[in-house]
Amino acid sequence: MKESVGQKKSQLTLLATILLGLGSMAAIDEIIFHQLLGWHHFVDVNSSALALASDGLLHTLELILLIGGGVLLLHLYEQKLYAKGYQSAGFLLGMGGFQLFDGIVTHKILGLHQVRYVDNLLLYDLGWNASGLLLLLIGFGLLRRAKRGLAASAS
Template structure:
């Protein structure tokens, strides 16, 4: 489940960086400096997400090769990682460290609620799948699961 959680973190970081930093241009990873520093911080986030995705991809491939991949647990990990990233970003980056906000608008509350709520929803889906995965047990060796 940890490998899949890392994939979830990397995918959510990619969605955040590509959609909200690049396409919509709502914020940079670090907005408390010059635009050049903001752009640099986005590049560093993008580099980190790619490193995480590649490393987790190798781990995922190894689990499949050994017949040790439990699909439901993998999906659980993916959702838990994505939700964990989203909620961490909402609470730590946006509110505690204030490195950036979701969007710089007068009424930030709807954006904060949607951002945090999506993280909580992803975590709930992951928790339900993790519980289901525990009930179904470990994968059968050689089954390709």
């Protein structure tokens, strides 16, 4: 029974912090690359009104993820279901997952926008996707460490 409660705590903590990581990386993308640097919009089209509206949709999704993850995390704290050690793993998995999904699916498969509109896009693509992959690898390493800790405390 103790192991199933521990697994439930870890899964819920992971879910909450993955949502927070996804929302945070979406915010970083939108604030830095869309607004401050003006490199791209969520959907780059000839209409600036439509491009701006697409950024608004990304911002809405980001807020839903941040609020949902935050509410879930607060609930876990209140119910004493928070699994210490899983928060960093989930947060980095969410951030890396967003970054890599954005770089591969949004940029390349769907072609909604590019990282930046320059002649040599390869370095930007490599940097964008490498940063997402690095975040994912660190997140998976932290997750593995947290699972070892959970297994050790259950025995």
